[in-house]
Amino acid sequence: SYVLTQPPSVSVAPGKTARITCGGDKIGSRNVHWYQRKPGQAPLLVMSYDNHRPSGIPERFSGSNSGNAATLTISRVEAGDEADYYCQLWDPANGVFGGGTKLTVL
């Protein structure tokens, strides 16, 4: 089965740029979605199809996908961005999530 690998944690200072990676074999040929989960809240879709921002998601969030890694980039990080982030794709009918990355805003 397909495996998605994320770093367990990423730390960034407010106002800086956070990059969260999601590794997988030839992941660039697949469609990757990203979710944000804050404590006590349901997951929220923040990026679909590699780089499409849903309505209501700030422009500070962007995505890319190439080769063996997809990346969620958060520019001008704010305290409110602190959360767990998960990448996800379909393989092809089974959903696969990465292990999640805890973003800490210093």
Added chain:
Amino acid sequence: EVQVVQSGAEVKKPGESLRISCQGSGYSFTDYWISWVRQMPGKGLEWMGRIDPRDTYTNYSPSFQGHVSISIDTSISTAYLQWSSLRASDTAVYYCARQRGGLDALDIWGQGTTVTVSS
């Protein structure tokens, strides 16, 4: 408002059965699949399976096949996740979420249902 609303928290004993629900509103329920996702305490998200309301086709993750079942009642826009015999290891938060098509993102999530299985 488009939303999916899940049933409330449950406390059960090992071996008991359970069915939790997920009701969609504010959209055409049959136009969107419903997936179920598990989050065990302190762990990440795990996709369990999904159902297509148009024809009740289901597919399950191999990790959950045979232990849970997913069903739907389109007359009340509600999907269900069911266990016939719970285990302590089923203790988790369970989310439902909708998706438009087979490769689409899970764009609207329920608030989660906490299931605690303990003797």
